[in-house]
Amino acid sequence: xxxxxxxxxxxxxxxxxxxxxxxxxxxxxxxxxxxxxxxxxxxxxxxxxxxxxxxxxxxxxxxxxxxxxxxxxxxxxxxxxxxxxxxxxxxxxxxxxxxxxxxxxxxxxxxxxxxxxxxxxxxxxxxxxxxxxxxxxxxxxxxxxxxxxxxxxxxxxxxxxxxxxxxxxxxxxxxxxxxxxxxxxxxxxxxxxxxxxxxxxxxxxxxxxxxxxxxxxxxxxxxxxxxxxxxxxxxxxxxxxxxxxxxxxxxxxxxxxxxxxxxxxxxxxxxxxxxxxxxxxxxxxxxxxxxxxxxxxxxxxxxxxxxxxxxxxxxxxxxxxxxxxxxxxxxxxxxxxxxxxxxxxxxxxxxxxxxxxxxxxxxxxxxxxxxxxxxxxxxxxxxxxxxxxxxxxxxxxxxxxxxxxxxxxxxxxxxxxxxxxxxxxxxxxxxxxxxxxxxxxxxxxxxxxxxxxxxxxxxxxxxxxxxxxxxxxxxxxxxxxxxxxxxxxxxxxxxxxxxxxxxxxxxxxxxxxxxxxxxxxxxxxxxxxxxxxxxxxxxxxxxxxxxxxxxxxxxxxxxxxxxxxxxxxxxxxxxxxxxxxxxxxxxxxxxxxxxxxxxx
Numbered sequence: 239x240x241x242x243x244x245x246x247x248x249x250x251x252x253x254x255x256x257x258x259x260x261x262x263x264x265x266x267x268x269x270x271x272x273x274x275x276x277x278x279x280x281x282x283x284x285x286x287x288x289x290x291x292x293x294x295x296x297x298x299x300x301x302x303x304x305x306x307x308x309x310x311x312x313x314x315x316x317x318x319x320x321x322x323x324x325x326x327x328x329x330x331x332x333x334x335x336x337x338x339x340x341x342x343x344x345x346x347x348x349x350x351x352x353x354x355x356x357x358x359x360x361x362x363x364x365x366x367x368x369x370x371x372x373x374x375x376x377x378x379x380x381x382x383x384x385x386x387x388x389x390x391x392x393x394x395x396x397x398x399x400x401x402x403x404x405x406x407x408x409x410x411x412x413x414x415x416x417x418x419x420x421x422x423x424x425x426x427x428x429x430x431x432x433x434x435x436x437x438x439x440x441x442x443x444x445x446x447x448x449x450x451x452x453x454x455x456x457x458x459x460x461x462x463x464x465x466x467x468x469x470x471x472x473x474x475x476x477x478x479x480x481x482x483x484x485x486x487x488x489x490x491x492x493x494x495x496x497x498x499x500x501x502x503x504x505x506x507x508x509x510x511x512x513x514x515x516x517x518x519x520x521x522x523x524x525x526x527x528x529x530x531x532x533x534x535x536x537x538x539x540x541x542x543x544x545x546x547x548x549x550x551x552x553x554x555x556x557x558x559x560x561x562x563x564x565x566x567x568x569x570x571x572x573x574x575x576x577x578x579x580x581x582x583x584x585x586x587x588x589x590x591x592x593x594x595x596x597x598x599x600x601x602x603x604x605x606x607x608x609x610x611x612x613x614x615x616x617x618x619x620x621x622x623x624x625x626x627x628x629x630x631x632x633x634x635x636x637x638x639x640x641x642x643x644x645x646x647x648x649x650x651x652x653x654x655x656x657x658x659x660x661x662x663x664x665x666x667x668x669x670x671x672x673x674x675x676x677x678x679x680x681x682x683x684x685x686x687x688x689x690x691x692x693x694x695x696x697x698x699x700x701x702x703x704x705x706x707x708x709x710x711x712x713x714x715x716x717x718x719x720x721x722x723x724x725x726x727x728x729x730x731x732x733x734x735x736x737x738x739x740x741x742x743x744x745x746x747x748x749x750x751x752x753x754x755x756x757x758x759x760x761x762x763x764x765x766x767x768x769x770x771x772x773x774x775x776x777x778x779x780x781x782x783x784x785x786x787x788x789x790x791x792x793x794x795x796x797x798x799x800x801x802x803x804x805x806x807x808x809x810x811x812x813x814x815x816x817x818x819x820x821x822x823x824x825x826x827x828x829x830x831x832x833x834x835x836x837x838x
Contacts, residue, residue: 261310264288265344268311268392269434272424274409276436276481276503277327277582280402281308281395288344288394296353298337301398308397312407316385317423320413323368323382326395327581328405330361335396338367338383342390350394352380363581368410371584372544373560382411388423406436408584415556430498431486438507438586447486447498448474454489478502505583508543510576511536513593519663520597524564534576534591541581548575554589567597601629601654603667612737616673617645621652630655647673676738677704677731682829684746692746694719696729703734722746724768726820745772745815745827752835755799763796764834766813773818780812787811799836808838 261278262269263285269275284306293300301307316322328334337350352367356378362370367383370376395405413421427433430447437443447455457471460483468476478484481503488496513533518525531545547561548554554575561574572595580586603622611618625631625640632638634651644650651668678699685693696706696717705713707730708722719729724747732739748767755762769775769792777790779797787806788797799806811834815827 263309263311265311265347265392265394268313268344270426270429271312271314271407271433272422272427273433274436274583274585275312275407275434276501277404277406278310278434278501279404280400281310281397282400284309288347295347296337296350297355298335298350298353298394298396299355306394306396308400308402310395310405312393312395313426314391314393315423315426316389316391316413316421317387318413318417318421319386320384320411320416320421321368321382322385322409322411322413322421323366324393325364325366325368325371325408325410325584326405327364327408329403330358330363332402333358333398334365334402334405335398336365337394337396339392339394340389341392344392347392352383354378354380366410371408371410371557371579373546373563385413406582410584412558415558429500430488430496431484431500434501434503436503436505436583436585438580438583439504440507441504443478443502445476445478445484445486445500445502446474447476447488447496449488449490449496451490451492452488453491456487456489458485458487459483460485480504503582505580505586506542507586508538508578508580508588509536510534510545510578510588510591513576513591515594515596517596517598517658517661518567519661520567520570520599521663521665522566524566525595527561527563527565530576530593534578538578544579544581546577546579548577551575551589551592557584557587567595570597570599571595572597598656598658598661598663600663601626601656601665603652603654603665605667605669607668608670608672610672610674610735610737612674612676612733612735617643618671619643620650620669620671622654628656630657644671647671672703672735674702674733674735674737675700677702677733677740679729679731679740679742682729682742682744684744684829684832686749686751686832691721692748694722694729694744694746696731696742698731702737704731705734706731724748725771726817742828743819744829745817747815747830749813749832749834752837753799754837755805756838763798764836765790765794765796766815772815774824775815775817778814778816780814781806782810782812805838806836808836810835 261281263283265288284304287304289295289305292305295305298305326334326336335355338352339347340351341347354365362376362378364370365378367380370379431445435443455472455474457468457476458465459468465485483499483501485497485499511534513530516525527547531540534545535543548559549561553559554577557577557579573592574595575589575592577587577589605622609618609620619641621642622640631640632653633642649668649670651666654665656663679696680699681697683695705715706717707713708719708727727744727746728741729744730739730741750764753761753764766777775792778786779788781787787801790797813832815830816824817827819825
C-alpha cells in the first residue's frame, strides 16, 4: 500500500471540486451518507420531478416549472437515540434552501419535517437544523431533531439559480458526542468504496476495495479533467492524500468486473496560536472574545476557520456549549479553552490552547444609602467606616477619605478605586442625606357639609415626609379625613424619617348649616347631633358681635331663633362647644367655632 499524492494541482477545496462531485438529482438515486460529506460541486438541474407536478412542498415553492430547480438528494438513517442536526455550508454570496423528509419511500415523501427557504440577504455561510456553528442567531436554521434508531430521512438541497459553486453537509448534535462512531447507520451504503469522505489535510484516508475473487485492481482519479489511471496502483487498497473523485476497477476471473466510485475531500487542519491572558474587573463588563480570534488564528483566514471558547477542555474537544463572544467573567480566576475549527469540515479542529482571565474584585462598600437626621442644626458622618489602605477614595464633594462629615442635605457619591497595574476597578455608591424636623400641627379645619358629612384638613408649619392618622386607624399619606363619627378624636402626624410626631385632639359634631323657624314643622329648631358621646357638653350660641344668645346641652330640644322671646332676624350665627375631656378637665373643643344661618 502506497500513499498517492498529486503535486501538479493544489487548489482550495471549493475550486478543486468544482468540476466533479457526487450529486443525485432525483430522490430515488439519493446518495446515502452516514457521516459528513465533502464539498460538492454546484447542482445543475433537477432530473425527474420528484413532486409529480405539485407547486409546493413545505416551504419550497415552484419557481419555473417544478418545485425543484437545481437539486441534490441525500438520505441517512439514525442508528442511535438523541439530538441531531446538520449544517449545510456554502459560499455566502449564494442562496441555498433545503427540505427534510422523514420517510423510507421516495414515492411517499409527505410534508417536510424541517424546511427553510430564504434569500440569504444576511450573507450566511450556513443553513440547517440545530444551531449555526458560528454562534450567530440565524433565521435559516430550524429546530433540532430528536431521532431514534432505524428512522430514515431524505434531504433535498436546492438552489434557485445557476450561481452555485458547491456545498457541504456537516452533522451535529449531542448524538454525535455520545455516539461518535455509531450515530448514523452506515449499512445503507452498499458502494464498495463506501460513502463520500471528508478529512483533515493532516489525516490519511485509505480506500479499500478488497474483493475475495479479485485478480487485479485498477485505480483512477479525477481532479476535474476526467478520470486518469494512477500509475503503479494495483492493490486492493489506495492511500490517498488529495481531494478528488476516485474510481476502482476490480478485475475478476469470470469477467464480471466491479466498478466503484467515491469522493474524497480534504479540509485544511487549523492551528491555534498562543493567546495572552486577560485581566478584568468583576464589575459585569464583558470581554470581547472577537478580539481574541485574531490571536488564535494568526495568519489563518477567519473565512476558513471558526474560533469558539469553552469553559472546559471536554466541551472544547466536543465543540459544545460555546461561550458568548461578549463574555462576562464571574470568578476571580477562570481558564478559557479555545477550539479552532475548519469551516469546511467540523471534525477538523485544534483544541490545544487556553488562556486565563484574572478578575479583580471590586471594592466592597456597605454603608447606608439613605441617612435621615432630626434636628435644627444637624451634622452627620457618612461613608465607609473602616477604610482599606489599598484603595483610593474620592467623594463627589471633593474629599478623599472613606468617611466624611456633612452639614447640608443632598446626594453624596463615593468612588473607590482598586488599582492593579493599569487596571482601575471602581465601585461607586451614593448616599442621600435628608435633614428632618418634627412635624408641628398649625391648624385643623373642620368643614361641615351638612349634619352628617364633614371634612377635616390638617395643616403643618413645614412640609415634610409625613403620614397622618386619626385615632388608631391605619395611617395615610393624605392630610384630609372625611366623615368622621361625632365625638372626640386624636389627629397624629408622624415624620416617616423617625423625627417625631405631633398630635391634636378635636371634637366632631353634626349640625345643620341653616334652619327656618317659621312654625311649619320643618327645620324649626337648630340643634347639634352627637353631643351624647361627650361628657357635660354645652353649646353656646353667639351673634356676629359675640353676644351670648342661647345655650344648649345634650338634653335640649334645640334653639328656636329667639332671644328673650323676641324673634331674631335672618343672619349668620356662631357657636362654641365645651365639654369635660377624658382627663376630667373642662375644656373648649378646639377647632370648633362654626357658623350657621337663620332663614325666615
